Amino acid sequence: MMAFYKKHIQTKNSPQNIGKMKPILYSLLTILSLQSCDKVVDETPPVLPPTIPQATTEVFKLSYPNVSSFVFKPLEQDKTWQTDFVTPAGKVFSLVDYQGEIIDLNELVGTPKSLPIAIKQHFLNNYPSSQIVMFYDVMKSPTVTDGYKLVIQTDKNTNLNLYYDVNNNFVREEIQPNEKVSAIVFTSTDQINFDASIPTVIKQFLSNNQLKSASVIIYNLADKSYKIVLNFREKLNGALQTSEILLSDAGQILQWVSSIENEYSYKILPKTNLPTEINTYLATNLPNWQFDYGVSETIFGNNKTNFVTVKIGQNDSYLIVDEEIKKNDLILVRTQALAENYLPETVKTALTNSFNNWTFVKANVIYEPYRQSLSQIVTNVNHFQIEVKQGTDRYAVRLASDGNILYKYRIL
Known part of the structure; x- marks a missing residue:
């Protein structure tokens, strides 16, 4: 669903940032384009535990092809998992949802x-x-x-x-x-x-x-x-x-x-405990919302950041991010279902080049994150998540806004 996470990186040209991991918002597109480039990955996924959706594991396996082991710990049943693994560059601690979207990602540096x-x-x-x-x-x-x-x-x-x-x-x-x-x-x-x-x-x-x-x-x-x-x-x-x-x-x-x-921790955020800022925004702007899931992140038990996903009818959903230090300035990421006739020509061309005689199953467009203080909805596309059928096989395909295929895999 979402294309948002908070990624911690070192900024080489800024000395005050070297040696510390500073939180910066990046789109999922950024990390995938840096790591996968134009390479087409193996389309045959491994057998997965039945309790973890295939999309949830594939996003890591295909984004980090050099990592052999990922540990998934369930948070909210069938909704969210925390994930930790080690890359050649170091340790990663992350939050991922059932639709294979990385909600939060932290690269860990230093002595525990x-x-x-x-x-x-x-x-x-x-x-x-x-x-x-x-x-x-x-x-x-x-x-x-x-x-x-x-x-x-x-x-x-x-x-x-x-x-x-x-x-x-x-x-x-x-x-x-x-x-x-x-x-x-x-x-x-x-x-x-x-x-x-x-x-x-x-x-x-x-x-x-x-x-x-x-x-x-x-x-x-x-x-x-x-x-x-x-x-x-x-x-x-x-x-x-x-x-x-x-x-x-x-x-x-x-x-x-x-x-x-940094000592990060995730825990379930139930609907009954939503922050006032989120409840107020929903009541004012999205009155017909339905709760999907919520997770709170802390650092050393403080710095609470809340990630809440809500659905609006059958075709829309929003990830709402509430940073405790920035009251009344929520971050929002919108996901919208798309009919086949609304797919851009660049996306259709990419699908045709990869799948002969493909047929459409379903598609979502995920827009760029934006802050509530902008007072306007952002319509710039971050990426597309599309399911197609070729013969008797079904495939999940993630594409950048320009139609470039970031990765694809056969759905089990």
Whole structure:
């Protein structure tokens, strides 16, 4: 049904985002086009457990062809599942529904560790309208922790760094600096000593601390300091391990942090517990709605994001996303059933090129996500989900808005 998820990525050209996983909204089309390109995948799926719809597993199998094992845990019966798996780039934790739409996707980075109760309580008491972005160990050496750094985002979209000592006592707050970059270098710990352009103080830091087997990104900052981001090849429980170091031009360690894995959790959100914002929107804009399913996501037990799907008659449905920090600005994704005569010619041509003498069974168009504050419905297409018949076989086909086939499989 939906074509929406919240994907966490590293932004290479933004130093304040390196080493943390920042939530950004992406369409499903983006990840599929990057990973599958024009390749046509194997159309013969494996035998699946009867309790998990084929569409639910196929979206992962075909989107991540190099992954051999996916773990599905049911949430709401026959409606939603949480999924975790390990890719060559690290660990993924995701939410998927019965129609094979990835609703939420998180790439996990860092060491698994709980948020200390004292730090969590300080955050809740003093920043009740903020959300956690990332949690770090502040390092004294590669193996010795000197405290903690909690990155939060306020309801005014300001990022703050909160620092705590090793006993979880609050130390200070600072606005996350807007760092200006004069140059970026991509290298590795294996190659760095052969590159004459790398400052000696950086080479010396890596050597003194015996930091090896990592990719290295070096930012030359406008204030003459250096930011070094290390992504280690050896993963911990499947998760990518990262460190971020700020060095002065004289080689003094100004800050050294290592990522702690964000602790995500999903749980069922029943119709009776829908947030006021969603109920108000539905009553005003979609009065004839029928509840399909609801799921709440939290990070370290906070930052609640609610995903609710409703049906409007036989042909329309909506995914409504309510981020706790952004009241009264819901995100919506509309899905609409399409008759064959409404399919674009580019889509029909793609189907004809892939399936001789195909016949139409059913189709849905999924539109791009939009915010409630836009005060208008977005009609830009994200992708099509179509079922066709060829002889006695039925096929599910996902196509981009331009008609390019993202993947297809034979329906069991």
